[in-house]
Amino acid sequence: MPSIEMPSKSVDEQVAPTKPRAKMQxxxxxxxxxxxxxxxxxxxxxxxxxLLQPADPILNAAxxxxxxxxxxxxxxxxxxxxLRPEFTIPVALGHIEKGKAKGRxxxxxxxxxxxxxxxxxxxxVGIEDIGAKNRIAADTRSLADCVETLRMLGAKRxxxxxxxQAIFEAVLQSLGLPQAWQERLGRVFGDTKRLKSxxxxxxxxxxxxxxxxxxxxxxxxxxxxxxxVKKIIAKQMKASGLSPKTGRTPDEITARLMQKAELAAVNLxxxxxxxxxxFLSLDLAMDKANVKxxxxxxxxxxxxxxxxxxxxxxxxxxxxxxxxNVSIKYRAGFGRSLDxxxxxxxxxxxxxxxxxxxxxxxxxxxxxxxxLGSKQDIPAxxxxxxxxxxxxxxxxxxxxxxxxxxxRSAK
Amino acid sequence: MTITLxxxxxxxxxxxxxxxxxxxxxxxxxxxxxxxxxxxxxxPNNKPIENVEVAFMSAxxxxxELIAGKIHLGVTGEDLARETIAQADKYMSFKAKLxxxxxxxxxxxxxxxxxVETMADMDDVAAEFRKIHNRQLxxxxxxxxxxxxxxADHGIAMYRxxxxxxxxxxxxxxxxxxxxxxxxxxxSTLRANDLKILSDGIILKSEANLIQSKTAKYTREDxxxxxxxxxxxxxxxx
Numbered sequence: 001m002p003s004i005e006m007p008s009k010s011v012d013e014q015v016a017p018t019k020p021r022a023k024m025q026x027x028x029x030x031x032x033x034x035x036x037x038x039x040x041x042x043x044x045x046x047x048x049x050x051l052l053q054p055a056d057p058i059l060n061a062a063x064x065x066x067x068x069x070x071x072x073x074x075x076x077x078x079x080x081x082x083l084r085p086e087f088t089i090p091v092a093l094g095h096i097e098k099g100k101a102k103g104r105x106x107x108x109x110x111x112x113x114x115x116x117x118x119x120x121x122x123x124x125v126g127i128e129d130i131g132a133k134n135r136i137a138a139d140t141r142s143l144a145d146c147v148e149t150l151r152m153l154g155a156k157r158x159x160x161x162x163x164x165q166a167i168f169e170a171v172l173q174s175l176g177l178p179q180a181w182q183e184r185l186g187r188v189f190g191d192t193k194r195l196k197s198x199x200x201x202x203x204x205x206x207x208x209x210x211x212x213x214x215x216x217x218x219x220x221x222x223x224x225x226x227x228x229v230k231k232i233i234a235k236q237m238k239a240s241g242l243s244p245k246t247g248r249t250p251d252e253i254t255a256r257l258m259q260k261a262e263l264a265a266v267n268l269x270x271x272x273x274x275x276x277x278x279f280l281s282l283d284l285a286m287d288k289a290n291v292k293x294x295x296x297x298x299x300x301x302x303x304x305x306x307x308x309x310x311x312x313x314x315x316x317x318x319x320x321x322x323x324x325n326v327s328i329k330y331r332a333g334f335g336r337s338l339d340x341x342x343x344x345x346x347x348x349x350x351x352x353x354x355x356x357x358x359x360x361x362x363x364x365x366x367x368x369x370x371x372l373g374s375k376q377d378i379p380a381x382x383x384x385x386x387x388x389x390x391x392x393x394x395x396x397x398x399x400x401x402x403x404x405x406x407x408r409s410a411k
Numbered sequence: 412m413t414i415t416l417x418x419x420x421x422x423x424x425x426x427x428x429x430x431x432x433x434x435x436x437x438x439x440x441x442x443x444x445x446x447x448x449x450x451x452x453x454x455p456n457n458k459p460i461e462n463v464e465v466a467f468m469s470a471x472x473x474x475x476e477l478i479a480g481k482i483h484l485g486v487t488g489e490d491l492a493r494e495t496i497a498q499a500d501k502y503m504s505f506k507a508k509l510x511x512x513x514x515x516x517x518x519x520x521x522x523x524x525x526x527v528e529t530m531a532d533m534d535d536v537a538a539e540f541r542k543i544h545n546r547q548l549x550x551x552x553x554x555x556x557x558x559x560x561x562x563a564d565h566g567i568a569m570y571r572x573x574x575x576x577x578x579x580x581x582x583x584x585x586x587x588x589x590x591x592x593x594x595x596x597x598x599s600t601l602r603a604n605d606l607k608i609l610s611d612g613i614i615l616k617s618e619a620n621l622i623q624s625k626t627a628k629y630t631r632e633d634x635x636x637x638x639x640x641x642x643x644x645x646x647x648x649x
Contacts, residue, residue: 064569067559068497068559237523240522253525
């Protein structure tokens with residue numbers, strides 16, 4: 001188990017915020033009353049999330065790379081903290097600590113990120129919906145709440161991109177790709193450049209990947225003698241003073257080596273690559289995506305099974321919302337590269353500004369609670385609005401930002 | 412105006428730097444008395460170059476002062492310069508490789524990891540590691556900046572850095588880390604510790620460089636002097 005320090009008292013059960021700091025934040029958001037009523041109407045409690053957060057859970061969940069984008073500090077004992085870089089992880093930790101089956105959490109407050117062209121201190125508003133069993137309903141509700149939040153902050157015409165990692169994974173599985181490749185491609189999903197480079201590697205001619213192996217090891221490996229491979233590796237580990245208790249074990253290394261040897265001879269066929277690329281290039285209005293996905297599945301003789309059925313149900317539910325002044329697209333290659341995102345994702349932009357930074361982003365993160373230490377699988381989805389980006393489009397939010405600056409300089 | 416040229420204040424790095432300037436036709440005049448850290452530079456005509464002042468500092472101080480723009484030129488290791496700040500090229504330009512102080516910053520794993528040869532393998536292993544061990548893969552290094560950039564370039568985020576301020580090569584056997592990022596010149600320390608460098612795991616081939624600050628202030632004359640010095644040093648190894 002990673003050492004995860006649970007922040008004490010992270011979830012406040014009151015519907016209305018009682019902490020003075022939260023009250024101040026809300027006052028800045030064009031009225032505590034309005035926001036509090038907004039969350040209450042959506043069955044959200046407002047947990048208290050401290051400005052100073054233990055850094056370990058965040059680094060464990062998001063990886064070392066996020067260290068470059070957050071403000072870190074340490075106490076005298078060397079324990080690392082960071083200025084709250086977002087709400088999702090602290091809210092999820094609070095949920096685990098409470099041990100409740102499900103909960104919906106609303107938040108609004110300042111977050112801190114190292115950013116090049118944008119302010120490093122800005123306000124985020126969002127809702128995390130944790131533990132809801134009906135994923136389709138929760139996905140739909142999250143998207144609807146996100147649009148409503150943007151409306152409350154004065155946004156007008158919106159354009160939404162959606163994606164779904166489950167569909168991509170179904171395509172990989174249905175194409176019969178080896179498990180190791182499925183996992184590798186699943187990890188780079190959402191990163192077009194890296195995905196292409198991985199596909200090139202899988203379909204191109206490979207050099208002898210086992211060339212640098214010790215000849216004796218290679219011999220038993222190619223003979224498929226797993227026990228002999230394991231023995232050689234265990235011996236080498238012992239000779240090097242590596243304890244199998246502190247890191248990778250001979251079993252792990254052997255399993256991956258055998259898999260590597262097996263895959264060394266296999267190439268991604270041109271047909272399968274073509275199928276994958278046709279799928280990934282889909283970028284169209286969401287209400288047309290269903291038919292198109294179905295046609296593609298027929299053409300390449302792949303079965304998308306439950307993933308497509310869920311996609312269809314979600315699409316129908318979203319259509320029923322009849323969101324006004326909103327256009328929704330489906331982009332097959334759209335996903336988030338953090339490994340705890342698992343399914344439906346979305347990003348909202350101002351209409352007609354496809355290259356601008358998103359005003360809001362959301363997505364399903366069914367693996368996050370496990371990563372944070374939950375023994376049970378807990379499904380979850382959430383969204384967050386970047387209020388500072390809205391301020392350039394909406395007067396209300398602009399006023400808000402000004403109030404904040406005045407507040408700060410008045411102190 | 413004068414420009415400040417910083418030279419490592421002690422050891423082999425200092426000697427080799429003075430030699431390099433000599434080869435290029437200059438003479439570094441050491442401080443008049445032992446307490447002083449200021450010297451001067453004679454040109455090929457054996458006369459002092461009036462607008463150059465020589466300062467003696469530690470190699471890491473030179474990197475920081477170049478970034479801050481408090482000195483104009485300095486000799487230090489490329490590894491140190493790039494480790495001191497992200498996007499180092501925004502703050503300084505690397506004008507001349509001086510042919511000494513060679514050290515490669517590398518990614519190394521235990522020999523027993525027979526399945527890991529490349530950074531792509533590392534990516535697979537890092538992802539698998541978290542699932543199996545319920546913690547992130549740990550990398551021991553003192554090169555935070557270089558490690559984070561290199562791993563990000565390879566799309567690897569799922570790892571943790573364990574700061575190591577000495578004997579990094581011993582970390583895997585000690586059980587404090589799984590992988591290391593360290594400098595090596597001959598590779599003998601790595602071999603002695605049963606570690607292997609990944610085939611695409613060379614982060615930086617570093618050596619001593621003459622570096623010019625982009626943040627320091629220059630008059631037109633300063634700029635011309637700096638340019639001439641850089642050019643002369645760049646030519647010695649050609």
